[in-house]
Amino acid sequence: MTIEIKTKKQLLQELKQERERSNALYQVSNRLAGIHDTDEVLDLIVNEATRLVHNQVLIFACWKGTA
Amino acid sequence: MTSVATEFVAEFVAQAAEDRPVVEVEPGKSIQGQVLATKIPIVGEDVAEHELASPDSRALAKDFGLHGFAGIPLLANDRSIGVLNVLDKPIRRFTDDEVSLLTAFADQASLALEKARLLSEAEREKAHAETEKERSDALYQVSNRMANAHDTDEVLDLIVNEAARLVGANAAYIRLLDGNALVPSAATKTAAEYVADTAEKNPTFDLDDLSNPMSLLLATKQPRVIEDAAQDMRVTLPARLAAEKYGFHGLAAVPLLANDRSIGVLVVMDGKTRLFTDDEVSLLTAFADQASLALERARLLNEAERERERSDALYQVSNKLASVHETDEVLDLIVNETPSGHVMATKEPLLIEDTAATTNLLMPAVRRLDQEYGFHSVVVVPLLANDRSIGVLIVIDTRIRRFTEDEVSLLTAFADQASSITSSLPVMKEDSSEARNSTP
Numbered sequence: 001m002t003i004e005i006k007t008k009k010q011l012l013q014e015l016k017q018e019r020e021r022s023n024a025l026y027q028v029s030n031r032l033a034g035i036h037d038t039d040e041v042l043d044l045i046v047n048e049a050t051r052l053v054h055n056q057v058l059i060f061a062c063w064k065g066t067a
Numbered sequence: 068m069t070s071v072a073t074e075f076v077a078e079f080v081a082q083a084a085e086d087r088p089v090v091e092v093e094p095g096k097s098i099q100g101q102v103l104a105t106k107i108p109i110v111g112e113d114v115a116e117h118e119l120a121s122p123d124s125r126a127l128a129k130d131f132g133l134h135g136f137a138g139i140p141l142l143a144n145d146r147s148i149g150v151l152n153v154l155d156k157p158i159r160r161f162t163d164d165e166v167s168l169l170t171a172f173a174d175q176a177s178l179a180l181e182k183a184r185l186l187s188e189a190e191r192e193k194a195h196a197e198t199e200k201e202r203s204d205a206l207y208q209v210s211n212r213m214a215n216a217h218d219t220d221e222v223l224d225l226i227v228n229e230a231a232r233l234v235g236a237n238a239a240y241i242r243l244l245d246g247n248a249l250v251p252s253a254a255t256k257t258a259a260e261y262v263a264d265t266a267e268k269n270p271t272f273d274l275d276d277l278s279n280p281m282s283l284l285l286a287t288k289q290p291r292v293i294e295d296a297a298q299d300m301r302v303t304l305p306a307r308l309a310a311e312k313y314g315f316h317g318l319a320a321v322p323l324l325a326n327d328r329s330i331g332v333l334v335v336m337d338g339k340t341r342l343f344t345d346d347e348v349s350l351l352t353a354f355a356d357q358a359s360l361a362l363e364r365a366r367l368l369n370e371a372e373r374e375r376e377r378s379d380a381l382y383q384v385s386n387k388l389a390s391v392h393e394t395d396e397v398l399d400l401i402v403n404e405t406p407s408g409h410v411m412a413t414k415e416p417l418l419i420e421d422t423a424a425t426t427n428l429l430m431p432a433v434r435r436l437d438q439e440y441g442f443h444s445v446v447v448v449p450l451l452a453n454d455r456s457i458g459v460l461i462v463i464d465t466r467i468r469r470f471t472e473d474e475v476s477l478l479t480a481f482a483d484q485a486s487s488i489t490s491s492l493p494v495m496k497e498d499s500s501e502a503r504n505s506t507p
Contacts, residue, residue, distance in 0.1 A: 025168070033179070035183070036186050037187075038180060041176070042180070045179075045180075049151060
């Protein structure tokens with residue numbers, strides 16, 4: 001069994017990253033809560049998702065139907 | 068499928084949507100279909116090589132240099148409402164952390180989308196309810212006014228104006244069937260000229276010619292909707308030209324029915340090409356029913372009024388007759404109250420130039436009836452047999468005029484002929500009766 005031992009610096013780094021993501025999600029959810037128009041929501045989603053995963057290109061496809 | 072994309076991949080998304088406008092929600096058919104059906108994210112190193120990607124999608128991804136990908140389901144109330152697709156240029160696999168973050172984000176996005184959908188649905192419902200309320204109010208107002216109005220034209224005017232307003236049309240009119248003609252009865256100001264023009268140019272039409280949309284409507288008693296009356300070949304040429312001239316296009320026509328019989332038509336027209344919806348036609352039908360009721364009510368009121376006048380006249384005469392006891396007085400009354408009685412008593416022709424202007428010998432109820440039927444001048448000639456009045460010959464004209472002496476003389480000659488024939492009839496009967504009696 002391999003036990004990964006992380007240094008204090010690595011743990012702090014992970015914590016910082018986690019905090020950034022939580023903050024980002026919190027901000028996104030706050031902004032989403034204030035929008036009532038579907039098109040605006042969709043625009044915000046693609047742009048914020050791109051920002052969240054840094055530098056990736058992104059596509060959003062909304063499917064309108066019943067699953 | 069509605070797609071929204073970041074600017075960088077907008078072209079790729081547009082091309083993909085063109086290649087595949089519909090995504091089947093079935094596992095194993097496509098990456099998005101799989102995510103929608105299973106509600107589980109799919110992560111891959113290279114979309115251009117993925118087994119679920121169609122050959123077109125693979126080629127497209129290669130063309131655009133897109134490889135690493137993740138498809139995250141958007142779920143609302145455990146129902147798939149979309150997919151969040153993330154693509155990257157290098158061949159690489161998104162980490163669990165990244166997928167977890169995107170999933171958390173997708174959940175937020177789903178909630179926002181669902182909220183927006185519900186809100187939009189609620190707004191639509193609210194708008195629909197408001198429209199329904201407005202329509203009900205208008206119908207209520209029409210019924211209310213109809214209950215109080217004595218003037219049918221006023222109710223019909225209200226109906227055409229409200230009908231046009233509530234379906235957002237430019238003009239409306241009602242035409243009533245009179246023989247083979249559709250007579251204009253009420254119209255909005257915007258339709259007045261058009262209605263007058265078409266009624267003048269085409270006063271009558273063949274009711275049996277079902278190629279004419281109006282005949283068909285009256286025969287089938289079913290509403291008709293025409294997207295562009297100026298272009299539709301089902302519309303007669305004169306009607307098309309008139310529609311073009313006055314700038315009317317979208318048209319809806321509903322029949323006015325009384326006792327399941329077509330008695331006219333309510334037409335609304337719009338200045339733009341449009342197809343009136345079932346909802347709008349249903350509202351127009353309600354207005355047409357109100358118009359039919361108003362017309363039926365007016366007819367019944369007229370009938371009742373006429374009946375009342377007749378009863379009044381009879382009552383007046385019987386009242387006067389009841390109060391006299393001598394035969395001479397009864398005869399005097401008949402002679403003084405009626406032209407026929409007067410002529411029979413005097414054995415002289417009587418000429419009335421205008422019944423509306425004559426008070427002598429004409430009871431008010433009789434004068435009103437004459438006015439109603441448009442009768443004006445009258446000549447009454449006695450039928451005399453052995454210098455005894457046996458009846459009268461009455462000739463009426465709808466014009467106000469005095470019959471000439473020549474005409475009266477001619478009529479007297481006719482009356483004499485009629486008298487001699489009529490007076491000989493009982494004799495002939497008596498003769499034949501005697502003949503029968505004498506036959507052994």
